[in-house]
Amino acid sequence: MKKYYFNKLNKIEIDKLCIRSAINYDQILEKVRPIVDEVKKEGDLALRKYTLLLDQVKLDNFLVSEKEMALGAKQLSIETKRALKVAYKNIIKFHKKQKPNSFSVETMPGIVCSRESRAIEKVGLYIPSGSAPLPSTVLMLGIPALLAGCKDVVLCTPPQLDGGVAPSILYAAGLCGITQIYKVGGAQAVAAMAYGTESVPKVYKIFGPGNQYVTAAKMLVSIDPAGAAIDMPAGPSEILVVADNDSRADFVAADLLSQAEHSPDSAVGLICISENKLDEIINEVYKQADVLSRKEVALQSVQNGFAVVAENIEIALGFANDYAPEHLLLNIDEAEKYVDKIINAGSVFLGQYACESIGDYASGTNHTLPTYGYARMYSGISVENFMKMITFQKISSTGVLNIATTVMELAQTEGLMAHRRAMEIRVDYLNSL
Template identity: 50%
Template sequence: MNKIYNPERKDWSKLLQRPTQTVEDIEAKVLKVFNEVKSEGDKAVNRYTQRFDQVELKEVLVSEEEIEEAKRLVSDELKNAIQIAMSNIEKFHAAQKTDKVTVETIDGVSCWQEKRPIQKVGLYIPGGTAPLFSTILMLAIPANLARCKEIVLCSPPNKEGKIHPAILYTADLCGVTKICKVGGIQAIAAMTFGTETIPQVYKIFGPGNQFVTVAKQLATKFGVAIDMPAGPSELLVVADDSANAAFVASDLLSQAEHGKDSQVILIATSKDLIEKVALEVDQQLAVLPRKEIAEAAIENSKLIYVDNDQEALDMINEYGPEHFIVCMKNEDYYVENISNAGSVFIGNYTPESAGDYASGTNHTLPTNGYAKQYSGVNLDSFMKSMTFQKISQNGIKTIGNAIELMAEAEGLQAHKNAVTLRLDSFK
């Protein structure tokens, strides 16, 4: 890993740059797929599935028989682990429910806010080198708690035209209403426009590679909302001599193995720790099954030494990490003052993997610095806040003149008339 000592602030922006292509680099390719899916539907989806996934499908939709087969193929041990994770994720997200908010703003004027589910949502679940069935728990559980009526899941098939059994088992367990064997740009396009077999949705959730990320962003131009721009995974650890170097290295590698375009960073106030972590990374990396992927990500990653906590915190907030691990003696300083992070993990015994799977928090988080303005997925991500109001005769008498004066000042006579006619009806 690249070691940097006391970088100057003017160099931070370049130093903390992500190893990702810009939207402009790949938008043309994404738009081409979108246009073809919009005009040709399933035909275009199948063509791109054949090109990108090297498989020709007879059926895009997963059948009940395939789901039953998947249930038989998943071990009881894994089923039990999924159930434990499901229980914790359900508890944490159920606790996020809020009551209706009601206020009488002035005598006779009652206003309230209620939350209603987004009726149709789409979940994108990466397959590829890692079948992320855990992401189904993170998305389908809050979708069901929110009472979304239609939950459509898209995931790329393998070369045999199948989806990983754990994905199918988890999707069925979590109440997904339709499972589609389609991945990449074409999956996002299909959920954006709808095809003969894949329903159009109102909001798309889920992580993916850079092409999926740009596809989701493009979907917003066609009236479909997205959870956030969630691209290649990233992790930042801040640590001092109180940290366990082996633990830190294992956390860095746990994110590095996601993909070649992932990035991991250690910011440390101890030069000795940096050396120990670098050694541990080399030793642990050597025996990883996904060594080649992790090695490529490590090339994009950095070990950075800074003199003090303030410098470290400023750099972390500048980066805005997706995952942020704090292994410091004065952990409270970082926990209380962090402004930009998707999810925070505190202490030597809180690996980022816990949030990825089973602690209960959501692992669908903003990447690429978007933690500065986006939240991670939560229960409210699947809901809309609607406002209501009811005004009595006394209420319109009380605020009517104020409305008239403001409408007239803006030159909107019809707005004023809507109130004046009501006030005149009382005379």
């Protein structure tokens, strides 16, 4: 980790620290666009081609059967089932509070405006299963979809070499009431959900993480009117830890490595108000990395990371807001009293016991969060993302007469005479009574 002193950095250098590693999407899009186009045109034929080519699996049927679902549940250990049930319980408890309320207001006599929430009818969930299956992501996306009341929930995940789906993914999907599970991965899965094939239904919005190719495919279908909306832009996983003299170096090091092990391009940052403690934490990071199975991946990420010495907590939090991390850990004394100072972050972990892993799996908050600095303008996934709001207005005859002059004047100002006439004709009618 490269070491910096905040009081020696100018604004340009601080801004540079906040920039994530560049991803050359032009090259990636060149590879992904033909896949997306082929799935759009050829449907299942293209899915079979790319499943064989990229996953080394020959499939005749993509849909997971009821028999496969039942078998998957039997193959899972009691301990894993118990853990998934606890996570499910906590996640659903927190997310139940997120459903938006309807409201109605009379803006002026005779004019009543209201807003109602409606579930997005058809949604698609992409669940990666590369180096390891991610049943936690099934819960993080499936539970909000369930609570929102989405009519059709389609889940796509890459097939294993035996042509099946990881039992943990099937079990988690079962907990969420998801039955439409397809053995399709990568950019081809995104295209299948966006446009529909003979087997995979078309959806209106696609959720879920993935590699650069999945992200590129989501970008492509989101700008195609015939495609589908997406949850948010995505980048590599990231963490920023704020530490002080009282922070345990082993705790902080473990948290940094928990994100560093995701991929070599994970963003790992530390800002500490004590240089001695910062040095202790960095030494502990390399010590703990030695025993990791993904040591090389983690160390590459750490080497690209940064460690900043700040004069006080206020400066550290100011930098955190500029950086806008996916995960922000306040491993400091009395962390709760600084909550109001946090403006930009995907999810915040307060105090020394709040390790990032808890939020990833089972605290109840969602782990699908904005990365790449998008926490400045995006929120993490919630029930609201699976819903849309519809506004209504009811106008009485009294309302027409009260608002007519305003509407006609504004229509006249904008030169839209049909707009003016639509209002005027009602006024004339009421005045004739």
